[in-house]
Amino acid sequence: xxxxxxxxxxxxxxxxxxxxxxxxxxxxxxxxxxxxxxxxxxxxxxxxxxxxxxxxxxxxxxxxxxxxxxxxxxxxxxxxxxxxxxxxxxxxxxxxxxxxxxxxxxxxxxxxxxxxxxxxxxxxxxxxxxxxxxxxxxxxxxxxxxxxxxxxxxxxxxxxxxxxxxxxxxxxxxxxxxxxxxxxxxxxxxxxxxxxxxxxxxxxxxxxxxxxxxxxxxxxxxxxxxxxxxxxxxxxxxxxxxxxxxxxxxxxxxxxxxxxxxxxxxxxxxxxxxxxxxxxxxxxxxxxxxxxxxxxxxxxxxxxxxxxxxxxxxxxxxxxxxxxxxxxxxxxxxxxxxxxxxxxxxxxxxxxxxxxxxxxxxxxxxxxxxxxxxxxxxxxxxxxxxxxxxxxxxxxxxxxxxxxxxxxxxxxxxxxxxxxxxxxxxxxxxxxxxxxxxxxxxxxxxxxxxxxxxxxxxxxxxxxxxxxxxxxxxxxxxxxxxxxxxxxxxxxxxxxxxxxxxxxxxxxxxxxxxxxxxxxxxxxxxxxxxxxxxxxxxxxxxxx
Amino acid sequence: xxxxxxxxxxxxxxxxxxxxxxxxxxxxxxxxxxxxxxxxxxxxxxxxxxxxxxxxxxxxxxxxxxxxxxxxxxxxxxxxxxxxxxxxxxxxxxxxxxxxxxxxxxxxxxxxxxxxxxxxxxxxxxxxxxxxxxxxxxxxxxxxxxxxxxxxxxxxxxxxxxxxxxxxxxxxxxxxxxxxxxxxxxxxxxxxxxxxxxxxxxxxxxxxxxxxxxxxxxxxxxxxxxxxxxxxxxxxxxxxxxxxxxxxxxxxxxxxxxxxxxxxxxxxxxxxxxxxxxxxxxxxxxxxxxxxxxxxxxxxxxxxxxxxxxxxxxxxxxxxxxxxxxxxxxxxx
Numbered sequence: 001x002x003x004x005x006x007x008x009x010x011x012x013x014x015x016x017x018x019x020x021x022x023x024x025x026x027x028x029x030x031x032x033x034x035x036x037x038x039x040x041x042x043x044x045x046x047x048x049x050x051x052x053x054x055x056x057x058x059x060x061x062x063x064x065x066x067x068x069x070x071x072x073x074x075x076x077x078x079x080x081x082x083x084x085x086x087x088x089x090x091x092x093x094x095x096x097x098x099x100x101x102x103x104x105x106x107x108x109x110x111x112x113x114x115x116x117x118x119x120x121x122x123x124x125x126x127x128x129x130x131x132x133x134x135x136x137x138x139x140x141x142x143x144x145x146x147x148x149x150x151x152x153x154x155x156x157x158x159x160x161x162x163x164x165x166x167x168x169x170x171x172x173x174x175x176x177x178x179x180x181x182x183x184x185x186x187x188x189x190x191x192x193x194x195x196x197x198x199x200x201x202x203x204x205x206x207x208x209x210x211x212x213x214x215x216x217x218x219x220x221x222x223x224x225x226x227x228x229x230x231x232x233x234x235x236x237x238x239x240x241x242x243x244x245x246x247x248x249x250x251x252x253x254x255x256x257x258x259x260x261x262x263x264x265x266x267x268x269x270x271x272x273x274x275x276x277x278x279x280x281x282x283x284x285x286x287x288x289x290x291x292x293x294x295x296x297x298x299x300x301x302x303x304x305x306x307x308x309x310x311x312x313x314x315x316x317x318x319x320x321x322x323x324x325x326x327x328x329x330x331x332x333x334x335x336x337x338x339x340x341x342x343x344x345x346x347x348x349x350x351x352x353x354x355x356x357x358x359x360x361x362x363x364x365x366x367x368x369x370x371x372x373x374x375x376x377x378x379x380x381x382x383x384x385x386x387x388x389x390x391x392x393x394x395x396x397x398x399x400x401x402x403x404x405x406x407x408x409x410x411x412x413x414x415x416x417x418x419x420x421x422x423x424x425x426x427x428x429x430x431x432x433x434x435x436x437x438x439x440x441x442x443x444x445x446x447x448x449x450x451x452x453x454x455x456x457x458x459x460x461x462x463x464x465x466x467x468x469x470x471x472x473x474x475x476x477x478x479x480x481x482x483x484x485x486x487x488x489x490x491x492x493x494x495x496x497x498x499x500x501x502x503x504x505x506x507x508x509x510x511x512x513x514x515x516x517x518x519x520x521x522x523x524x525x526x527x528x529x530x531x532x533x534x535x536x537x538x539x540x541x542x543x544x
Numbered sequence: 545x546x547x548x549x550x551x552x553x554x555x556x557x558x559x560x561x562x563x564x565x566x567x568x569x570x571x572x573x574x575x576x577x578x579x580x581x582x583x584x585x586x587x588x589x590x591x592x593x594x595x596x597x598x599x600x601x602x603x604x605x606x607x608x609x610x611x612x613x614x615x616x617x618x619x620x621x622x623x624x625x626x627x628x629x630x631x632x633x634x635x636x637x638x639x640x641x642x643x644x645x646x647x648x649x650x651x652x653x654x655x656x657x658x659x660x661x662x663x664x665x666x667x668x669x670x671x672x673x674x675x676x677x678x679x680x681x682x683x684x685x686x687x688x689x690x691x692x693x694x695x696x697x698x699x700x701x702x703x704x705x706x707x708x709x710x711x712x713x714x715x716x717x718x719x720x721x722x723x724x725x726x727x728x729x730x731x732x733x734x735x736x737x738x739x740x741x742x743x744x745x746x747x748x749x750x751x752x753x754x755x756x757x758x759x760x761x762x763x764x765x766x767x768x769x770x771x772x773x774x775x776x777x778x779x780x781x782x783x784x785x786x787x788x789x790x791x792x793x794x795x796x797x798x799x800x801x802x803x804x805x806x807x808x809x810x811x812x813x814x815x816x817x818x819x820x821x822x823x824x825x826x827x828x829x830x831x832x833x834x835x836x837x838x839x840x841x842x843x844x845x846x847x848x849x850x851x852x853x854x855x856x857x858x859x860x861x862x863x864x865x866x867x868x869x870x871x872x873x874x875x876x877x
Contacts, residue, residue, distance in 0.1 A: 011629035016584030018630060024589065057563060444801065445557045483563075495560025495573035499760060500797055502594040504583045508575055511562065521583035525590035525786075526794030533558060 021503060025524035027539045029497075029517055034436035034489025034535065038085035038100060043401075044071045044140075044409040048085055048100055049490060055103055055482035063482075064107045064116060071408055072143040073136070073182045075112055076165060078105020079174050079470065081405045082296055090438045090488045095448060099473075099481045106478035112181050118189050121149035127422045130155065130211040132199050132363065134183070135163020136404045137217035137395030140411025141418075143186045145215075148419045152191045153209065157198040160247070161187075164219040164396070165404060167244040168266065170273050171466040202363045202391065213390045213418050216364075216377070217411065220357035220396040226261075228351075230319035239270040239354035251277060255349025259324060260284045261316055262354030263293045268300060270352050271308045275463050283346070284310045287329050287337040306463045316351070317343065324348050359397040367391065374399065382429075384414035385421070392418055436489020440535025445496070449484050491515070491536040497528035559760055571603050571764055578605040578634060585632040586624040590793030592783035592800065593621055593671065593698045596757045600696050600781060601667070603764040605635065607771035608665045613652050614638070617645035617670025617679055620705040620785075621698060643678040645670045646686040649693035657692075665771060669696040672713035673703045676740045683740075687747035687776045694770050694777045697740065700785035708788040712737045715808070716860070717853050718840045720788075725843035734856055741814075744778040748817035751777040755811060757784070758801035762823055766813065782809045790839025802834035807861035810868040825870045831858045 038048040046067060054063035067074050078101055089097035110116075127150045131138045134156035142152045160166055161183035165174060187193055199205045206214055223238030230236060237252065239260065245252045258274040260267050263286035274282040284303075286293060289312050293300060304310070311326065315337070318325040324346045329337040358375050369387035371378040376399050377386055384392045394410025396402050420427045455471035456462075462469055473481060491514050498506045498515055505522035506515050529537045560573030571577050580601035587594040605612050613636045616622045622639050625632040640648045649668030656664045668686075670679055675697040686693055702720050703709040710720040716734040719725040723732040744752045750773050755763040763781065770777045784791065784799040791799055803809035804823070808831060811823035832854065835841040844850045844857075865871055 014630045016582055016586075016625070016630045016632035019584040019586065021584055021586070447557070493560065493562055494558035495570075496558050499559030499570070499572035500595065502587060502591045502598075502796075503585070504579050504581075504598070510575065518583070523589040525796075526792075527590050527595075527796055530794040531797050 020520045021523050022505075022518075022520045025519070025522060025542055027524045027526065027541050028519065028522065029524070029526065029528055029537050029539055031491060031515065031517075032489075032536060032538045033433050033491075034440070035433040036436045036488040036490065037088040037090060038098075040432075040435060041085045041088045042409075043084070043403075043406040044077070044081075045412060046070045046085075049485060049487060051107070052098070052100070052103065052482050052485040053487070053492065055107065055478065056485065058479060060107055060110050061114075061116060064111045067104065067107060068118065070412060072118070072140060072186055073108070073408065074104045075108025075178045076136075076174060076182050077405065077408070078102065078108045078472075079178070079468075080165070080169055082403060090436070090441060091446075091484060091486055093438050094443050094446060094486075098484045098486075102473050103478050103481050106473045106475070108182070109178075109472055112178065118143070118147070118185060120189050121147055123149050124151070125149040125422065127151065127212045128153065128210065129418060129422075130206060130209060130214040131217065132202065132205075132214065133163055133217040133219060133395070134158070134161045134193060134195075135217055135219045135395060135407060136165055137407035137411040137414075138163065138215065139183060139186050140408040141215045141217065141392075141394070141415045142191045142411075143189065144412050144415030145418060146186070146189045146191050148415065150419070150422070153211075154191060154193045155197045155199050155205070156193065156195050159196055161193065161195070163217075164221070164407075167221070167247060168219070168240065168269075169404075170243065170246065170269050170276075172272070172276065172462070172469050173269075175468050199363050201365065203367050205363075206391075212422055214392065215384075215411070215414050215418060216386075216391065216393040216397060217395040217407070218359055218361075218363070218397050220359045220402060222358040222360055223353065224356040224358060226353060226355050228316055228319050231321055233321040234319040235350040236319060237350060237352050239266045239352050240357055242270050242352055243273065246273060253350075254279055254352070257281045257347050257349045258283070258352065259316075259346060259348040259350070260352045260354055262286065262356070263288065263295060264354060264356065265295045265299060266357075267354035268295045268303045268308070270354055272303050272306060274352070275306055275308060276466055282308045283348075284308060285314045285316055285324075285326065285346070286310060286312060287315045288331065288335075289313060292331075292335060302469065305459065311346070313337065315339070319348075319351055322347060322349065324351060357396075361397065383417040383421075384410060385417060390421065433489070436535060438488075441486060441488060442531060442533050442535075443486075445494070445531075445533035446486055449480070487534045489535055492534060494533060496531050496533060497537060500527050500531045502527065557759075557761075570760055571606050572599060572760055577602050578610065580605055580634050581625060582632045582634055584630070586627065587620070588785075588787050588793070590786045590796045591620075591624075592757050592785060592796045593700055594624070595796070596698050596763075596781045596783040597621055597669065597696075599757065599760060599763050600669075600767050600779065601635065603767035604665070604667055604694065604771055607768045608663075610635075611664045612636075613656075613664060613666050615640070615645050615648035615652060615666070615668040617668075617674030618642035618705075619671035619674050619703075620700070621669065621671060623705050642674055644682050645674060645679055646682040646693065646695055649695065650682075650686050650689070650691040653692045665694075666692065667694045667696060669698065671704070672697060672699040672701060673711045675699075676712045676738055680740075684743075684747070687744060687749050687778070690749060690775045692774050692776070694767075694779060696779045696781065698781055698783045700783050700788060702785070702788050704785050704788040713740070715857075717835075717844060717850070717857055719843060720840070729853065730843045730850070731840070731853075734853075741778065741780045741812075744780075745814045745817045745819075747776070749776040749778065750774075750815060752780075752814040753778070753812070754780045754782070754809070756782040756800040756804055756809060758797045758804065759811070759823065762811065769813075788840070790842070791837055795837055799834065799837065802829060805829050806831045806834045807865040807870050808834060808857070810864045810870055812868055819868065822868050822870060824872055825865070828865075828871065831861050 051067040083101035086097040258279040271282040313329040328342040392414040395407040717731040
């Protein structure tokens with residue numbers, strides 16, 4: 001082209017894009033995903049950060065669907081889960097942990113209110129799986145197996161769904177209509193449930209029903225005993241029977257002065273129940289100190305608020321008529337309680353033993369390959385399969401911490417491996433991302449926002465009724481709480497890297513597609529890494 | 545200066561926020577930002593000036609629907625963006641001399657007025673050398689005539705392009721090639737230098753503001769507001785220089801943030817000579833936290849540290865805090 005150039009100009013104007021400044025680089029930034037502490041901690045394997053992301057924009061249905069990919073019972077979880085996720089939440093180091101549990105409950109309640117249902121399987125596998133026990137583990141497995149297209153039959157010895165969630169957790173912590181609704185939603189996916197059906201022998205049951213695999217999830221319903229010399233007239237009950245009888249017509253007769261022996265969550269539950277049944281005094285006798293009590297501290301606190309009393313460092317030597325003999329204990333150097341010989345008398349109309357529970361494993365008799373030790377059946381921790389091929393187990397009957405969340409997690413894990421086993425495949429061990437530690441965050445970018453506290457039922461009604469103690473969050477509060485999530489270790493598209501690059505070397509790919517580095521121009525200054533709020537960029541040396 | 549809605553996850557501090565409606569989002573978060581200073585420029589790794597220039601000019605481009613001309617003083621910004629025959633600028637851009645950017649801006653604005661093209665707006669820009677020293681006469685003239693130009697000073701506190709010599713914006717105690725870290729009072733002298741934002745205010749021009757590259761929303765709001773006004777306007781942006789300050793390249797934004805949080809660089813707005821708004825310190829930190837990562841202040845620390853000079857710098861920060869009201873609640877000293 002014969003273009004007339006201005007005086008003394010001999011070259012066409014060019015763009016600096018011709019200058020590939022990427023060659024200056026000695027280190028390069030790369031986007032990474034890290035495992036947030038909440039997700040790593042969750043016994044049910046929930047993608048907590050993932051569902052909070054949807055809740056942040058007010059898309060509660062997507063949040064609920066994302067959550068229920070892993071755990072079908074958010075309304076139950078939001079009430080009874082001990083939310084160890086919040087204990088490890090990185091936000092706890094800034095102000096207070098994100099109220100994950102309360103948002104989960106909000107989503108669960110929202111789903112019940114709006115009638116959201118689970119979708120059935122896309123296709124049927126033709127396989128039939130037997131689930132023994134309609135507790136959290138069994139129903140969780142049933143849900144996941146059904147979603148994978150298997151026929152599922154749940155056999156439950158009791159008259160109702162829910163297992164220990166119904167017979168072990170008092171109403172004031174878990175209202176029965178909530179429990180029932182979340183159980184029924186699984187049934188509505190096409191899961192067959194047979195109530196009042198005790199499986200006497202698993203081998204026979206599988207043979208008779210032509211089942212292809214089985215998942216055993218029998219709860220720990222048998223109370224442990226301790227030898228306490230007692231007179232015939234003394235009124236001694238066990239905690240689990242007391243809690244179970246609360247589900248029937250006839251409420252247990254406990255008297256005015258009730259003593260509970262034990263220091264676990266069940267001891268607390270039964271003492272609070274006694275208080276609600278009209279006991280003027282509910283006294284827990286525990287042989288160690290509060291610091292060493294296995295019960296969760298917030299439950300101890302709630303119980304104390306309600307007027308439950310605790311006799312620390314005490315054991316029961318003898319049970320007589322209307323009175324107990326208590327021996328004071330002292331902790332030795334190792335923290336173990338030792339008797340002091342110092343005795344006192346404690347008046348009591350009834351004594352409730354809350355010393356732990358065992359599982360009835362009689363249905364396993366005669367099954368080859370099973371290994372039973374310490375009152376539980378041994379399973380392969382990776383697959384939940386017992387020593388007998390095709391028989392899997394979870395929940396209280398396998399070696400693990402006993403709580404609802406762990407049980408739900410077992411159900412999910414077992415379901416995935418039952419599915420793989422039925423298809424003759426194996427699930428490849430997925431490599432977990434490295435943890436998203438607090439040190440990797442740039443907390444400057446998060447506004448100050450303390451945790452929202454859930455309302456609690458007023459004290460007068462707490463000790464006189466079985467109304468739910470813990471209230472739920474309003475929508476505003478749930479949204480606020482969800483937005484407190486820091487998205488540790490995973491890009492949430494805040495555009496910081498795209499904005500702070502002095503060289504325009506970050507390409508924004510659009511909503512939901514994240515970003516890409518343009519290594520033609522990235523000089524490797526590392527500003528994006530330093531200013532990424534959530535620590536989702538690593539700097540790695542260039543190979544020469 | 546921040547958006548009225550608070551999002552506790554992303555805060556109001558990140559560049560973008562998916563929860564905001566598109567019109568509320570920052571220019572820099574947009575796919576359509578003009579990238580006025582394009583890739584391939586030869587600024588050092590982590591250059592605060594390159595970043596500040598793109599932030600400011602992109603915001604001015606959006607505010608004027610792309611009808612913008614820039615005049616540029618000599619300095620790093622000019623040198624690294626336009627090695628002949630390449631340019632990184634994606635807008636009409638002119639460089640004349642070191643000291644006359646304000647006068648060139650005035651001329652362009654006058655020409656546009658004559659041509660009846662009132663929609664075309666003008667910015668003039670330069671570093672602290674071209675603004676506070678060499679171009680100061682032209683700048684003061686532009687102010688007193690109230691010419692319709694937004695002058696933007698990218699302040700990196702020394703002549704970086706020529707090898708880090710002291711300017712009248714170099715802070716006390718800083719080591720430069722001409723204020724060596726030797727003698728009883730090493731580094732730049734106390735009691736020297738000038739504060740051009742305050743001098744601009746003394747001209748009683750319509751708008752004067754300061755900003756840093758650490759607070760994008762604040763910076764963009766100020767540019768947008770400046771472009772809504774006719775007449776002489778002045779924006780002074782603190783842009784850390786990894787090379788001249790002896791700082792790690794990834795710390796550019798962190799240092800700008802600390803400059804504000806210590807009180808050493810007060811962020812405020814003024815109209816007609818009166819301060820109208822200040823950006824409060826969010827988490828106050830002692831000046832040491834800002835000074836330590838910079839090698840230009842290394843002689844203040846260590847075995848032969850300069851406690852008295854440190855105290856002097858802290859006193860300057862404290863004075864700014866008091867003078868501009870940078871803290872919500874005055875903490876007892």
